[in-house]
Amino acid sequence: MIASTSIHIERTTTPKAKPPQDKLGFGIYFTDHMFIMNYTADEGWHQSRIVPYQPITLDPAAKVFHYGQTVFEGLKAYKTADGRVQVFRPDANMRRMNLSNDRMSMPEIPTDLVLDAIKGLTHIDQDWIPDGEGNSLYIRPFIIATEALLGVQPSQAYTFMIIMSPVGAYYPEGINPVKIFVESHYVRAMIGGVGEAKTAGNYAAGLKAQDAAKEQGYTQVLWLDGAEHKYIEEVGSMNVFFKIDGTVYTPSLNGSILDGITRNSVIQLLRHWQVPVVERQLSIEEIYEAGKNGKLEEAFGTGTAAVISPVGELNWLGVKLVINGGATGGLSEKLYNNLTGIQYGKLEDEFNWMVEVK
Amino acid sequence: MIASTSIHIERTTTPKAKPPQDKLGFGIYFTDHMFIMNYTADEGWHQSRIVPYQPITLDPAAKVFHYGQTVFEGLKAYKTADGRVQVFRPDANMRRMNLSNDRMSMPEIPTDLVLDAIKGLTHIDQDWIPDGEGNSLYIRPFIIATEALLGVQPSQAYTFMIIMSPVGAYYPEGINPVKIFVESHYVRAMIGGVGEAKTAGNYAAGLKAQDAAKEQGYTQVLWLDGAEHKYIEEVGSMNVFFKIDGTVYTPSLNGSILDGITRNSVIQLLRHWQVPVVERQLSIEEIYEAGKNGKLEEAFGTGTAAVISPVGELNWLGVKLVINGGATGGLSEKLYNNLTGIQYGKLEDEFNWMVEVK
Numbered sequence: 001m002i003a004s005t006s007i008h009i010e011r012t013t014t015p016k017a018k019p020p021q022d023k024l025g026f027g028i029y030f031t032d033h034m035f036i037m038n039y040t041a042d043e044g045w046h047q048s049r050i051v052p053y054q055p056i057t058l059d060p061a062a063k064v065f066h067y068g069q070t071v072f073e074g075l076k077a078y079k080t081a082d083g084r085v086q087v088f089r090p091d092a093n094m095r096r097m098n099l100s101n102d103r104m105s106m107p108e109i110p111t112d113l114v115l116d117a118i119k120g121l122t123h124i125d126q127d128w129i130p131d132g133e134g135n136s137l138y139i140r141p142f143i144i145a146t147e148a149l150l151g152v153q154p155s156q157a158y159t160f161m162i163i164m165s166p167v168g169a170y171y172p173e174g175i176n177p178v179k180i181f182v183e184s185h186y187v188r189a190m191i192g193g194v195g196e197a198k199t200a201g202n203y204a205a206g207l208k209a210q211d212a213a214k215e216q217g218y219t220q221v222l223w224l225d226g227a228e229h230k231y232i233e234e235v236g237s238m239n240v241f242f243k244i245d246g247t248v249y250t251p252s253l254n255g256s257i258l259d260g261i262t263r264n265s266v267i268q269l270l271r272h273w274q275v276p277v278v279e280r281q282l283s284i285e286e287i288y289e290a291g292k293n294g295k296l297e298e299a300f301g302t303g304t305a306a307v308i309s310p311v312g313e314l315n316w317l318g319v320k321l322v323i324n325g326g327a328t329g330g331l332s333e334k335l336y337n338n339l340t341g342i343q344y345g346k347l348e349d350e351f352n353w354m355v356e357v358k
Numbered sequence: 359m360i361a362s363t364s365i366h367i368e369r370t371t372t373p374k375a376k377p378p379q380d381k382l383g384f385g386i387y388f389t390d391h392m393f394i395m396n397y398t399a400d401e402g403w404h405q406s407r408i409v410p411y412q413p414i415t416l417d418p419a420a421k422v423f424h425y426g427q428t429v430f431e432g433l434k435a436y437k438t439a440d441g442r443v444q445v446f447r448p449d450a451n452m453r454r455m456n457l458s459n460d461r462m463s464m465p466e467i468p469t470d471l472v473l474d475a476i477k478g479l480t481h482i483d484q485d486w487i488p489d490g491e492g493n494s495l496y497i498r499p500f501i502i503a504t505e506a507l508l509g510v511q512p513s514q515a516y517t518f519m520i521i522m523s524p525v526g527a528y529y530p531e532g533i534n535p536v537k538i539f540v541e542s543h544y545v546r547a548m549i550g551g552v553g554e555a556k557t558a559g560n561y562a563a564g565l566k567a568q569d570a571a572k573e574q575g576y577t578q579v580l581w582l583d584g585a586e587h588k589y590i591e592e593v594g595s596m597n598v599f600f601k602i603d604g605t606v607y608t609p610s611l612n613g614s615i616l617d618g619i620t621r622n623s624v625i626q627l628l629r630h631w632q633v634p635v636v637e638r639q640l641s642i643e644e645i646y647e648a649g650k651n652g653k654l655e656e657a658f659g660t661g662t663a664a665v666i667s668p669v670g671e672l673n674w675l676g677v678k679l680v681i682n683g684g685a686t687g688g689l690s691e692k693l694y695n696n697l698t699g700i701q702y703g704k705l706e707d708e709f710n711w712m713v714e715v716k
Contacts, residue, residue, distance in 0.1 A: 025509075026508060027419065027507055027509055028507060028509075029573075030418075030419060032471070034418060053418075055415045055416060055417055055418070056415070056416060057413045057415045058413060058414060058416070059387075059413055060411075060521050061385065061498075061521060061523075064558075065422065065428060065430075065502050065558070066428075066430055066498070066500060066558055066561070067558050067561035067562050067565075068426050068428065068558025068559040068560075068561060068562035068563075069562045070423060070426065070562070070564070072423075072424055089636075100440060103566060104565070105562075105569060138508070139459050140424070140425060140508060142423055148388075149385055150385020150386075150496070150498060150523060151383075151384050151385055151386075152561055152564075152565075152595055153565070154565050154569065161418050162420050163419060165419075165508060167614060176485070187548055187550030187551045189551075190545055190548045190551070190584040190585075191584075192545030192584060192587075193544075193545045193547075193548070193551075193563060193584065194562070194563045195561075199559070199562065200422075200426030200558075200559060201426040201552075201558060201559015201560070201562060201563065202426075202559070203424070203425035203510055204426035204427045204428070204462055204463075204557065204559060205426075205551060205552045205559065206510075207425075207462070207463040207510075207511070207512050208461060208462075209534070210510070211512065212510075213461060226548040226549075226550060226551065226584055226585065227548075227585035227586070228585070229550075229585065237510055274412070300543050
């Protein structure tokens with residue numbers, strides 16, 4: 001049951017000091033307001049409101065703590081040079097959120113109301129959108145199961161919230177390739193599991209491998225499939241692309257891979273530019289083979305935080321593969337410049353991706 | 359870093375009314391007190407205290423809501439006919455909790471302190487342990503990540519809590535076989551994943567399959583392995599055993615199966631009784647083959663809530679397999695009677711499983 005109501009607004013009387021522009025980082029500081037609404041099986045979604053950013057109070061038996069029913073999204077608002085505020089593809093996030101809700105046995109959200117909430121909240125806290133190249137406002141909608149009951153069944157009560165954080169440039173010194181460890185022991189997700197849902201448990205499951213990779217000097221892991229440890233899935237919490245002999249390849253959406261919105265945007269841009277792009281099952285072996293034959297031209301991750309993250313080196317079972325001499329490839333850079341160009345309003349938004357907040 | 363301190367106690371001044379014995383259910387009512395302690399990277403575990411049961415307050419950016427770092431345990435306290443209070447194998451739960459903590463990149467807990475906390479809390483709320491055949495006090499220790507930071511890294515702050523719930527008999531009308539749907543589409547866990555950790559995400563991941571099975575008239579699902587959908591893993595949130603031609607089989611602990619404490623106790627009892635018991639990879643095909651040949655004598659799940667849950671029927675890809683005429687098998691009943699006999703102090707505790715609370 002979806003109940004749609006108007007959004008009540010309570011403004012803060014004690015606005016916080018803004019953080020210094022050069023200390024933003026990611027998800028450290030939060031804006032003055034947040035959006036919240038509640039769900040019960042009887043009433044559907046109700047009591048939608050924008051209120052001062054504040055702690056939430058839950059029963060210790062709330063299901064989110066015990067059985068992990070939770071879904072989230074991540075998107076960004078940007079300030080253009082001429083002072084407009086625009087959000088990148090929020091409709092796509094809302095569609096994906098409802099797919100995640102379905103997989104996690106959680107209730108559908110009213111996407112129009114939530115889009116209004118994103119716009120309303122961004123508008124109220126627009127002074128929090130940092131100026132400066134590469135800075136933006138990260139928007140985090142999330143839903144948690146709140147029913148205080150220890151039976152293992154779907155919760156009958158939920159809280160939906162949106163919090164926002166001013167975030168710094170991902171590449172303060174310009175776009176820069178990373179070194180990636182190909183993970184052959186730990187597994188992030190599998191077909192039949194919840195890998196395509198944006199749910200908390202997928203991220204907790206990846207931490208141990210991520211820490212082990214960092215200890216060995218790698219920024220992130222490249223995840224292989226859970227059944228055979230042969231096929232490429234994601235890189236860290238990003239989708240991944242490889243340019244081989246002029247064609248761009250990315251793993252097809254098989255159910256264990258997140259349907260990334262930056263991934264989708266990259267595919268649309270490549271098709272628009274008439275660069276051949278293929279979505280299919282992709283083995284790590286063929287990537288190494290292409291590398292050996294000199295046909296692996298570029299590799300990059302895609303995600304909301306970094307937009308495009310070039311991969312300069314892989315390490316698979318101790319064998320290192322340097323890609324494009326460890327430098328950022330031309331296509332990676334073009335994609336980064338185009339996507340961020342559209343996001344910051346410097347380039348024409350030919351795909352109608354940006355939603356202006358007024 | 360593990361900091362061990364003494365436990366501060368603040369008693370409630372407004373004790374709640376006890377729920378009616380015939381309405382207990384599972385995890386619906388909670389006792390008057392709870393245990394809580396905090397962790398920070400600097401201080402380790404600190405501020406351990408027993409306080410009145412109360413809501414907790416968290417920042418909306420707390421990592422438990424976004425990245426699912428959480429671990430829990432479940433165990434029970436029983437009241438014996440002569441009025442003693444005893445807990446079943448709490449040391450085993452604490453060992454497993456630290457294995458889960460390690461897998462989820464969470465800090466080790468000081469097991470001695472937590473055992474003291476379990477005993478102390480059970481003692482303070484011992485009036486909440488319900489009388490009556492099959493009733494008990496369910497104890498739920500759990501840890502959640504509390505740092506308010508959206509970066510995908512292990513949290514630097516955690517809260518450990520213990521809450522307790524008086525629970526009713528699992529079989530108010532006597533031990534009763536259930537019908538189980540063999541799940542061939544959805545997957546609970548896989549090798550290299552977090553299946554052997556008792557973490558929230560595993561339970562959320564299973565809800566959709568569980569609901570689908572219920573709609574078709576089945577109590578629970580039997581999970582197969584994630585790679586081939588061939589090998590038996592767990593049944594619902596229990597371990598599973600099959601008696602074939604006089605020998606008892608259970609899936610070996612392969613990394614994706616929870617190392618159940620009831621499972622371990624059943625294996626110890628069977629060995630003690632000189633019933634052959636084999637832990638190995640077990641295909642669903644061979645179970646059906648044994649059923650066809652008249653050699654499948656019994657099947658049962660094991661877990662803290664039900665202790666022993668006989669399986670009367672399986673449905674695998676539309677083919678039904680009735681086990682032991684749909685009735686509870688002799689060995690299942692003997693195991694149930696012995697385990698509950700030890701738990702309620704009616705039988706001698708030859709394995710030193712019970713910890714008395716004084």
